[in-house]
Amino acid sequence: MPRPSTPDTEAAFGEELSGVRPELSVPYAAALPGARAAVLTRLWRALAYEPLPWIAGRSGGTGDRDGEGLTVRLWDGRRLHGPRPDPYATDGYVGEVRLDGKPYERPERLVDALGVPHGAAFSAELGNSVASLALSWADRVTGLPGVSAASWEWEQRIVDGHPYHPNCRSRPGFSVAEQFAYGPEHRASVRLGLVAADDALVTGEWPKWLRDGERVLIPVHPWQAAHVLDTEVQEGFPARPLMSLRTLAVPDGPHVKTALSSRLTSSVRDISVYSVRTAEAVSAFMEGLTARLDAPLHITRTLGAASAGVADLAAVVRESPDEYAGEGESCVPVAALPLTRLPEKAAWLAEFTRLVLEVGLRLLELGVALEAHGQNLLVVLDGAGAPVRLVYRDLADIRVSPARLARHGVCARGLSGRIVTDDETALRRKLFGSLVGGTLGATAGSAAALREALETVAPGLPRTTDLSALLSEPLPTKALTLMRLSPNTPGDQWTLLPQPLGGPHPW
Structure with missing residues (x-):
């Protein structure tokens, strides 16, 4: 059964922001939909490619009218459906994923609905990741460092965090x-x-x-x-x-x-x-x-x-x-x-x-x-x-x-x-x-x-x-979401992505 929804971190951030940097309240609110899609895209990539134990299989299409995209079949019989993800893409965000036909735009609520083991802590971190990413976008600056700028100046222009991890901007414990x-x-x-x-x-x-x-x-x-x-x-x-x-x-x-x-x-x-x-x-x-x-x-x-x-x-x-x-x-x-x-x-x-x-x-x-x-x-x-x-x-x-x-x-x-x-x-x-x-x-x-x-x-x-x-051969890469949902398994865990030059697909 789905767990109760996690606390609304977006709203909590917005309330605190109004007292700390009120001039960013409107840009923050405007950035939230894009931040949700950015984190959902990373999560959907994990659902498409990582060996998560509660996933029974994956296939192209759904047998419904569109016949496109990717369907992820869960062990309990439910089905997730969304666009077929490019495992190396860093743009082209996923706007929603459907669980048994119900659309989810917020990644933390999707994880709540999945009700998977260790999902509650992960869901809270996804909400934090979305809110922190929106905060970063709201406060970003235009323009680039000069030709001979110090490397730290370049690093402070990076607002998106990890390109493939759903917790790309998660900072639990940070106000x-x-x-x-x-x-x-x-x-x-x-x-x-x-x-x-x-x-x-x-x-x-x-x-x-x-x-x-x-x-x-x-x-x-x-x-x-x-x-x-x-x-x-x-x-x-x-x-x-x-x-x-x-x-x-x-x-x-x-x-x-x-x-x-x-x-x-x-x-x-x-x-x-x-x-x-x-x-x-x-x-x-x-x-x-x-x-x-x-x-x-x-x-x-x-x-x-x-x-x-x-x-x-x-x-x-x-x-x-x-x-x-x-x-x-x-x-x-x-x-x-x-x-x-x-x-x-x-x-x-x-x-x-x-x-x-x-x-x-x-x-x-x-x-x-x-x-x-x-x-x-x-x-x-x-x-x-x-x-x-x-x-x-x-x-x-x-x-x-x-x-x-x-x-x-x-x-x-x-x-x-x-x-x-x-x-x-x-x-x-x-x-x-x-x-x-x-x-x-x-x-x-x-x-x-x-x-x-x-x-x-x-x-x-x-x-x-x-x-x-x-x-x-298929390309090994860290199964970042599996690692986060396996708190009792130390060390790195891995998955395989499609060989960039072509070849067998992990599905």
């Missing part, structure tokens, strides 16, 4: 006022706090400006200080929030990753003791490997990592990607590329596709799979907008294969834990799902554009078994 104060899309400048730790675990060179004598000063996000930490927090320094929200750019300095333990998309993020303990070794390993690779790729070095022994009180300091942009160049996060004025998009997309696949596949052949999605991967554009090299940041979720490395005479000494695996499937999932299903799919914006780019560049790529798998 409207806090979204304006901390959200990068609201052009925020955040003052980080500092917590002194006497016995902190430190790896790398912890900056002197984050020390008080022998004591380590750990930067903390003000939301964390207000809602999570029960300790004295000193006044710290200003920084610009990036699209991950918990990582911030220090003016003319490095980036600081804080332990902002709020559920933003699929999971609660923190900084584990394992990540701090291995940060220096992983950074040094990747710095040496990319030098050996001699490819147009730079890794932002981890300068230092510190933990007070708990996941809620830790931080990582790393280089700014802007260090790798030269005179007249821009370092742009891949997620911001749809905002740029790309010259001759089809030709540009082909050149970008060639660049990222050559680098990603060469590194995979050597033994490292990057999680090269639109947040972790940046591209350096020259003055004419051409892609010239890549910058990768945040090494916490890469995968390293000692066996592959050994075949090339490279030792994985000092690396341990979850990033180490020789599982071929795990390595390919990590790279293919992020680089093709994420970076290239979202930049292309449709299956047709992605197919054209791959057809253009594939003949010139080095022939490897990884390339053969990439171009001939």
